[in-house]
Amino acid sequence: MLKRFTEHINSNLPLLRERPLLLACSGGVDSVVLAQLCTSSGLKVTLAHCNFQLRGDESDADETFVQELGEKLGVKVITNQFDTEKYAEVHRGSIQMAAREMRYQWFKELLGTGKFHFVLTAHHADDDLETFLINLSRGTGIEGLTGIPIRNEKVIRPLLNFSRQEILDYAKENTLEWREDSSNAESKYLRNKIRLDIVPQLKTLHPSFLENFKRTQSHLEQTKSLVHNYMEDIRTKLFMRHGDTAKIEVAELARLVPLQSYLYGLLHEYGFTEWNDVKDLLNAMSGKEVRSKTHRLVKDRTHLILSPIETTLEQVFWISEEVTETENPISLRFENVKTIENTGRNTIYLDKEKLNFPLLLRNWEKGDYFYPYGMDGKKKLSKFFKDEKVDVISKEKQWLLCSNDTIAWVVGRRADKRFKVEDSTKDILKITLVT
Structure with a gap:
């Protein structure tokens, strides 16, 4: 031996x-x-x-x-x-x-x-x-x-x-x-x-029962490898990944037969066990979800969204006037500039004199509204998100940059026109979301 x-x-x-x-x-x-x-x-x-x-x-x-x-x-x-x-x-x-x-x-x-x-x-x-x-x-x-x-x-x-x-x-x-x-x-x-x-x-x-069992188990292991490789191919085709989040089109998922076997193969490694609940999620209303100990699966219109369960201990962050960069909870860069150059979703220019420091960085809440730059009047964030087709998980992760109780920027999406730069503006604050 x-x-x-x-x-x-x-x-x-x-x-x-x-x-x-x-x-x-x-x-x-x-x-x-x-x-x-x-x-x-x-x-x-x-x-x-x-x-x-x-x-x-x-x-x-x-x-x-x-x-x-x-x-x-x-x-x-x-x-x-x-x-x-x-x-x-x-x-x-x-x-x-x-x-x-x-x-x-x-x-x-x-x-x-x-x-x-x-x-x-x-x-x-x-x-x-x-x-x-x-x-x-x-x-x-x-x-x-x-x-x-x-x-x-x-x-x-x-x-x-x-x-x-x-x-x-x-x-x-x-x-x-x-x-x-x-x-x-x-x-x-x-x-x-x-x-x-x-x-x-x-x-x-059988005199060689244990040896026969080991041989059978070897065959099962090979079968498991084949199934694993096949499921990885299916997962690659179905999962649209963005960071640690994945979107799965419900219509494509529903075509798989036998459905529950595919759901198990695709999702069991994320800790899910209640397969009837997962299956029912395909026909549920938006916002319904199923959780494991580590992940959540949320129905969002035509997709299921898979993401880790996150625990955020602090939801409010203060930014003083002297700050030039932040890393937590998101990376922002603050610069005093003379002119407006490149603008976009991740870069805005604000009239600094209209801001009250310290600025507040917080998650969005129901009832929030702002005056979107380029639009007439005010708009509830919930309606803005719906029009922009923002999914449930992304909404939960959305940060707002506020001056007192007023939203100055739906970070990475739209600035509030109440803080826009005008001809009379003396100090321009450029803010960039670093991705």
């Missing part, structure tokens, strides 16, 4: 060579074997042990065992003790989820120190099968059926090609010692029930 492991590292994971690695070690047979294989094949590892303090003296004994294992292997050991039960209570989650979250958060913090490049975990082929069955039992798409990835950003699983039996055989052949977690024998947990009751039955169906 050591030879196969070394060949696997050299062929598939050469990035692990000559780099400091963190190895998650519980003290169980899987992580002990991984530690032994890594050190024997010349990888530079530090063992990281989580004491979740869930089994009293047994948990403390696990921690001591890992420290002694580090001494035997001649590698450093880092340990951390967690109040798992309190964390689960505060976050209202299961003990298993609490342990997982704290574990990976700690690994992330250790990686953040810059002392380690990757985290190695001892997941193997049987773990992958169990995850497949768990996902299958809960209902899943092709992502859930492809199981545990060999690499997920900074987390790498070098044993994923090896079975639990191969790991046990290696441990016994090399007279390795390990710790048994008594909770692994309890079938009250779903994973344990699958491991103890279901997987053994499946393996009796």
